[in-house]
Amino acid sequence: MLTVVEKTPVSVEAKPVLRVEGLKAYYQMNYFGVRREVRAVDDVSLTIKRNEIYGIAGESSSGKSSLIKTIAGAITPPLRVVEGSVKFDFGGKELDVYAQRPAMKAARWKHLSYVMQGSMNVLNPVRKVKHAFHDFAFKHMGLSEGEFRAKVESHLQRIGLDPRVLESYPHQLSGGMRQRLTIGLATVCEPEFIIADEPTTALDVLVQQDVLALIKGVQQRMGSSIIFVTHDMTVHAAIADRIGIVYAGRLVEEGLTLDVFQRPQHPYTAHLIASLPRIGDTRKRVALGGKPPNLADPPSGCRFHPRCPLAIDKCKTDNPPLEARNNGRVACWRAGEMEAA
């Protein structure tokens, strides 16, 4: 086994490709006089560099899917952006997802593509696969019909798909093929940025590694940046350069993958890592007590405090800011004491 990690070199000078600042996105609902506000994304700031894979980890209803949808500009009411901004930098040109919608629409697929969760249903069931490529990509490539077709075919071949799939309908393909196909579709224009939502969750165990390798390979070849979410920590371990841990709508920790796994700074992250089972190890894992927070009525102060073994009085009243520490960022009043313990 290899023990040394060869990190993809990340240039420090280059401007980040994505800047999310103070982003708040809430579900605001009103049903027959019952008003509800769910703070799915609550004051999240993060930046993503060029040629970097950034993984967002979190559990169900932690707001991680809402966060990635908000970044992609893929939200529909009742989810609304309340505050903050999402800005991409494509080739030196800044693009605000919510302030420059038409320019954003034109940039989609050329600079920014998306891999959706559940590849089973992302292709139009009544049209052939080739039409999807044409609809999404043709206008960005500046090629003739024939050249375009040749380009798509060679692209598919490179990711291990028979070009004949172009002539089939989605229902004629297997789940693994469809997932490959959507990755092919997302990368055919060689965009600078790819957003992926649970890219392996629906797949069988045996093909997961292949798909992850495919994502990593395509990213390395094109030098794109990827942001992806999944609850599966092993996927983060396998392909992420950096990880952001989301709890109750907030980013509670961020750092290099190796650091997060080996030296977690937030008690929640520490617990998450410690509870992961692995083959060859039957030592008892302790589960986290309490219940996940309700985002419509989140706990005061630090949102993790009701479940936190290290909580002190201050945690109950004051919300800890996300601050730089040890080459990463963490939001915990007792972060310093964690290492001592």
Next chain:
Amino acid sequence: MTALLELSDVNKDYRIGGFLDRSTLHAVKHVSFTLEEEKPEIFTVVGESGSGKTTTARMILGNETPTSGSLRFMGKDIAAIRSRKERLAFMAKVQPIFQNPFEAFNPLTTLDYYLFSTARRFLGLKDKAAVEAATDKSLQHVGLSLAEVRGRYSHELSGGQLQRIAVARALIPGPKLIVADEPVSMVDSSLRMSIVNLFRELRDNLGVSIIYITHDLSTAYYISDRVIIMHKGDVVEAGRAADVLGNPSHEYSRALRNAVLPPDPVIASAIIREKLRAF
């Protein structure tokens, strides 16, 4: 030793297609294993989707009948259970845990309805106080109490809590066997281990045997006594968990074992890089 559950040469075929182009799908082929009554254990069936593991679980629960072979629970043929009375007697001894705790409870029904219904029907309790006492006792086993559950709806609780309530409900009639079909695949990882640990406690403290159906090798390794690995209806490997999962011998089991990424960035990223080189 008497057998609690005995599967001998169980086969299940499904006929698919219409009346003109029937074809047969062999979902389960020649499955045999025995669970001893005196020795409660966690018996794990590992497989991917389409391996026949869920069909096996459904046959054990009496929801499907085998095409051939027999399933005997405490000496009685499960497929021969016909009357509602016999069926209730069987269900009192064999109870299921379902995959998705949010789906296992009707979102428009309070959770206690399931608990009280079980106590009434299987324990024959009529008195409200007795029903509540039995329910509360069961909830205590899983670290909850009736006060926390009464009048609640499924959306008010977490997946982990719901799955505990489902276990508590299954425990009310005092079962000998619990069949858990992918019980933690929809539960958050921070809560997952609480369910898995609970299975251990049930085995050790209450003497309940558990058939754990899963695709997740890591938790299977963590809690199982014995394991079988199924692939396209066949049992490809069977034995002690540490042997089968720690050091698989069959080609498919090895592939499955190798497909599991460890929660370790050093090793996991190396595996992916290795794959990449092969492209």
Next chain:
Amino acid sequence: MFKILRDLLRYNIEFAIGFILTLGVFLFALAHFWAPLPDTAIYLLPPDMPPSAEYWFGTTSRGQDVLWQMSAAIWNTMLFGLTVTIVSRLLAVAVGMISGYLGGKWDQVLMTINDTMIALPNLPILLLVYFVMRDSMSWPVLAMTAALLGWNYDARLIRSVTLSLRSREFTRHAVFAGMSVPQILVRQHLPYVMPVIFFTAMNNLIWAIGLEVTLSVLGFSDINRPTIGGMIYWANQHQAIIAGIWWWMAFPIIAVVLLFLGLFLLAISVNEYIDPRSRLSRMGA
């Protein structure tokens, strides 16, 4: 119950309009019990009087007060419609839920019959029934015939809801919690089927009333019993339009259109309210 009504009236404009329209028409129909003259009496009043202070909606060529005729007519028409709706709902729910819950062979047989009945044209069959029954045709018989023809499309909708519920885990869970089939169908499945039942009931009521109007207009019902269609039938018989007795036609038509509009608005708004998704949202899921 009162809270539901208050919520709907306050937060849903469609419901408020529909509720007021339907209630108004209903109260108006109820008033016929206090009518000064029996509703089948003819030639007791001066014929062809235009609307005035004495006869608000005028009188017919048969010497009847249009106002009181309409009041009785709406009552009778509603009674017919409700009978059809209730009977056909019972059939639709029974067939739909049994077919969906039992599945397999039962489902195939019931749905083949169902689809066959959907493809049969209702009106010619009803007319054939009327034709062979003639004078022995009374409104309850007609209502039963209509009910027998008016359930199949809705049974299919109910079946598809039940079918999807059957395969959900909470149904299997309920079985292992010892619940009986009726318990499962009523306690577990009915809340999901309810919106379909309710919505199709409203549509069915509208259809049944339309059918009554159609048949009565043609004279294929008990023409001496006042109904909306019957009033138009008599107006046609007396060539009311050509004779300029417009009020004989206009008021019943306006009344029935208002009633339809009211029922339709009620249907769509109540349906939104009892939909499980919106219910769960209000509960805070």
Next chain:
Amino acid sequence: MDGFAKYLVRRFFQFFLVIFLGVSLAFLITNLSPVDPVEQSVALMTSFGATDPRSVELMRQALQELYGLQGTILDQYVSFWGRVLRGDFGPSLSAFPTPVMSLIMSALPWTIGLLTLALVLTWTLGNLLGALAGYYRSNLLLKLSGAAIMALHPVPAYIIGLVLLLALGFIWPVLPISGGAQMNLQPGFTFDYIRSLILHGTLPALTLVLVGIGGWFISMRSLVSNIVTDDHVVYAELGGVNSGKIFSQYVARNALLPQLTGLALSLGNVFGGAVITEFLFNYPGVGRLLIQGIYRGDYSLVLGVTTMSIISVAVAVFIIDLLYPLIDPRVRLG
């Protein structure tokens, strides 16, 4: 055997079942009724004056033979099928001795023409407007037209027809209100005749369109508002695919599949609307024929028209079912 062939076989089976059960039902209704059609016809005829008891008896026998009412109920059932298959429902009583079948055959083209035109218009317009209203939810014009269409939706055909007749036939008399074409014109491909056909057809067709459009509008709008949240539509939007293409190829095309099934399922009801509309506008189709038959007590005509309309509707449903695989590749390719 592939999915397409399987689909065809299933549809074919359903088609025959509909005809079998429908025709049997027509037979049953007429045979189980307390009213004896022969006695009724005899009474009808004798009321015109022919009262010689012997000739009444002869007539009774002739009618029994004519209606196939001799022998056991099973014999009658078999002979009824024989007559259905030969297309021979005997002579019409009210238009003696013209065979019922030739009356139906001369009325059928009118009904088919009117219904096809109205149905195509209704379905296309209703679905188009419904799809637009479901996709562009905030468009005020679409909202208003939607409200108008929905307000018309529950009103019965007769009322809509009557209001149109009064409005465009009496108050502002711009359209003919009776018949299928001008009486004194020779049928043929002449300008005058076709113009007259169109003018006479306008009001009945408009009635049917107004009656039917609401249903399609409502169901299409709700279908579309569900489909716009489907993964493949959301994905296309995230892919920057232009919205016209998303609307036509992703949203509308998928929503049309259930609407085509709906079209087949609605035909039986649509036919009912046509009966009353034809009667109202005195349009020379089978609906008017049926109602006239009932008024005149013409047993063989009523039974003939009912049976033929059951068969015609079944044929139309079958044709639509055959079209379905053309737009759904999942059925076509299995």
